[in-house]
Amino acid sequence: MQTVVELAKLSVxxxxxxxxxxxxxxxxxxxxxxxxxxxxxxxxxxxxLLGFCPVTRGTAxxxxxxxxxxxxxxxxxxxxxPENDSFIADMTAVSFVRMMGELSGLPAExxxxxxxxxxxYVGLGEARxxxxxxxxxxxKQMVKLAQAIVHGxxxxxxxxxxxxxxxxxxxxxxxxIRDIRDSGQMHVLLCSHLLRDVEETCEEVLxxxxxxxxxxxxxxxxxxVNQRFVEIETSEDHAGLAEALTEIGCMCTTHGSGRLKMVLxxxxxxxxxxxxxxxxxxxxxxxxxxxxxxxxxxFKAMEA
Amino acid sequence: MAVYxxxxxxxxGTRTAPWFRxxxxxxxxxxxxxxxxxxxxxxAVCMFYPLGCAVFIYLSHNSPLLAALRLRSEAMPPxxxxxxxxxxxxxxxxxxxxxxxxxxxxxxxxxxxxAMSLYLSHPFSRSQYVAGKxxxxxxxxxxxxxxxxxxxxxxxxxxxxxDWTRVHTWLAGSIVLGLWIWIVVLxxxxxxxxxxxxxxxxxxxxxxxxxxAGAGFGAAINNVTRTxxxxxxxxxxxxxxxWSDLFRNGSRxxxxxxxxxxxxxxxxxLCLWLLAKRIRAFEVVK
Numbered sequence: 001m002q003t004v005v006e007l008a009k010l011s012v013x014x015x016x017x018x019x020x021x022x023x024x025x026x027x028x029x030x031x032x033x034x035x036x037x038x039x040x041x042x043x044x045x046x047x048x049l050l051g052f053c054p055v056t057r058g059t060a061x062x063x064x065x066x067x068x069x070x071x072x073x074x075x076x077x078x079x080x081x082p083e084n085d086s087f088i089a090d091m092t093a094v095s096f097v098r099m100m101g102e103l104s105g106l107p108a109e110x111x112x113x114x115x116x117x118x119x120x121y122v123g124l125g126e127a128r129x130x131x132x133x134x135x136x137x138x139x140k141q142m143v144k145l146a147q148a149i150v151h152g153x154x155x156x157x158x159x160x161x162x163x164x165x166x167x168x169x170x171x172x173x174x175x176x177i178r179d180i181r182d183s184g185q186m187h188v189l190l191c192s193h194l195l196r197d198v199e200e201t202c203e204e205v206l207x208x209x210x211x212x213x214x215x216x217x218x219x220x221x222x223x224x225v226n227q228r229f230v231e232i233e234t235s236e237d238h239a240g241l242a243e244a245l246t247e248i249g250c251m252c253t254t255h256g257s258g259r260l261k262m263v264l265x266x267x268x269x270x271x272x273x274x275x276x277x278x279x280x281x282x283x284x285x286x287x288x289x290x291x292x293x294x295x296x297x298x299f300k301a302m303e304a
Numbered sequence: 305m306a307v308y309x310x311x312x313x314x315x316x317g318t319r320t321a322p323w324f325r326x327x328x329x330x331x332x333x334x335x336x337x338x339x340x341x342x343x344x345x346x347x348a349v350c351m352f353y354p355l356g357c358a359v360f361i362y363l364s365h366n367s368p369l370l371a372a373l374r375l376r377s378e379a380m381p382p383x384x385x386x387x388x389x390x391x392x393x394x395x396x397x398x399x400x401x402x403x404x405x406x407x408x409x410x411x412x413x414x415x416x417x418x419a420m421s422l423y424l425s426h427p428f429s430r431s432q433y434v435a436g437k438x439x440x441x442x443x444x445x446x447x448x449x450x451x452x453x454x455x456x457x458x459x460x461x462x463x464x465x466x467d468w469t470r471v472h473t474w475l476a477g478s479i480v481l482g483l484w485i486w487i488v489v490l491x492x493x494x495x496x497x498x499x500x501x502x503x504x505x506x507x508x509x510x511x512x513x514x515x516x517a518g519a520g521f522g523a524a525i526n527n528v529t530r531t532x533x534x535x536x537x538x539x540x541x542x543x544x545x546x547w548s549d550l551f552r553n554g555s556r557x558x559x560x561x562x563x564x565x566x567x568x569x570x571x572x573x574l575c576l577w578l579l580a581k582r583i584r585a586f587e588v589v590k
Contacts, residue, residue: 084418106317
């Protein structure tokens with residue numbers, strides 16, 4: 001699998017402040033989430049990948065291109081949706097998206113055709129001849145997405161794409177991101193402080209705190225590892241059951257009446273739990289895996 | 305892909321050469337600018353004086369018509385360096401007015417709307433951005449300054465014959481160089497001020513201020529200090545000094561030609577520095 005973003009001891013200073021410190025990671029997922037509290041350096045990392053912030057130390061590569069030496073190639077391969085309002089108020093959406101396509105190297109006719117297509121794709125087909133100054137916040141977010149994908153980039157960088165969107169617009173935006181991901185034609189780097197957005201769309205997650213990487217998680221792998229955490233609920237006294245399960249290698253803790261949480265040993269056969277319960281004639285009401293949510297992962301990383 | 309399908313499809317077509325992409329900005333800006341009827345009208349008005357000059361040149365070489373109008377050809381002013389110097393002053397003033405009309409809307413709205421990060425996230429550099437925006441003014445101002453100037457020169461050369469043309473070849477160079485200097489200075493000042501003031505009206509006022517307040521302050525400094533140092537901030541006087549030299553007219557200005565060229569060079573360098581400071585994808589708050 002091609003490495004999308006490769007950082008090697010990357011440090012970035014703005015003014016006299018060091019914003020990013022010694023970041024080293026290789027990201028190759030189809031969708032990569034960039035998480036962190038406010039001021040963690042997420043946006044600075046994105047701006048650095050786009051060549052807007054000078055690298056102080058180390059290197060960064062995007063799709064194999066060094067950002068210091070081949071920034072034009074990087075920009076040709078990337079589509080960027082900025083966080084803040086970025087548009088030209090007295091242009092219509094179709095002219096604006098067309099112009100952005102042309103700036104990326106599309107011939108004028110192709111850019112016009114693509115502008116119509118992507119505006120329909122993001123749901124602005126009916127409003128494409130309206131001036132951008134008259135658009136609502138949700139529509140402006142969509143038009144920013146349209147200009148980011150008009151030239152068919154290999155990597156789409158989204159900086160807080162659901163900022164200021166109402167629930168239905170947010171759902172639509174996330175659906176589009178998933179659709180772009182599933183099309184298999186581009187990678188997505190999503191920067192957000194909304195854990196739910198990242199959890200719904202991303203495979204890999206990089207968590208930043210105070211300019212450093214505090215955690216890297218491959219969400220599908222993390223979830224499969226967490227299948228060793230199990231919660232069960234019984235109808236009667238469970239003290240004996242906990243003892244019996246501890247004897248066969250499980251680590252158990254009790255939570256209220258009839259509820260047990262346990263960590264299973266490696267290669268543990270779940271049917272053992274049923275056997276132990278049957279031996280004691282104890283009905284099991286519920287058995288569920290307790291998966292770590294992204295929120296758990298995030299807070300663990302923040303505490304670390 | 306048909307638009308109704310509403311699915312994402314990659315682009316795999318051809319790409320344009322990166323060198324000429326700066327003209328994309330100019331093209332879109334012209335499309336916006338020429339929606340203004342006032343601008344079109346102003347451009348038409350700017351052609352009146354060159355048209356009058358063309359009629360004058362034709363008249364001065366047409367003895368029967370002069371006789372019919374009861375005018376003597378000796379009484380007609382000669383068409384020489386002085387004539388084209390006056391042409392430069394008139395069209396230069398109109399170029400200045402056109403710059404105050406068009407200049408403020410070039411960079412200020414992009415900065416106000418945060419569009420800079422979008423432009424520069426594409427394979428499009430800051431210098432290409434400045435070149436694209438500057439081309440808008442350079443072409444518009446050329447249209448009312450040196451292009452009609454050269455047309456007038458060619459009309460005069462055609463009417464006066466080879467002898468006049470051979471003696472006055474330098475005039476063509478002076479017209480082009482003199483007016484190019486002016487439009488480059490105007491364009492750079494307009495872009496730099498438009499980049500520093502996000503409000504269009506304020507940017508327009510500032511462009512007027514640089515020239516008129518500069519002239520006013522310059523005169524005040526000269527009167528108070530009884531020196532000629534005030535002339536250094538009077539850009540109109542600086543350019544007139546250069547024009548007088550180019551058109552081989554005696555200059556009554558306080559500046560020497562070398563000083564005038566130095567002031568213009570410093571002004572252009574300052575404008576480029578201001579542009580380099582402001583044309584960025586984002587602002588660093590230190």
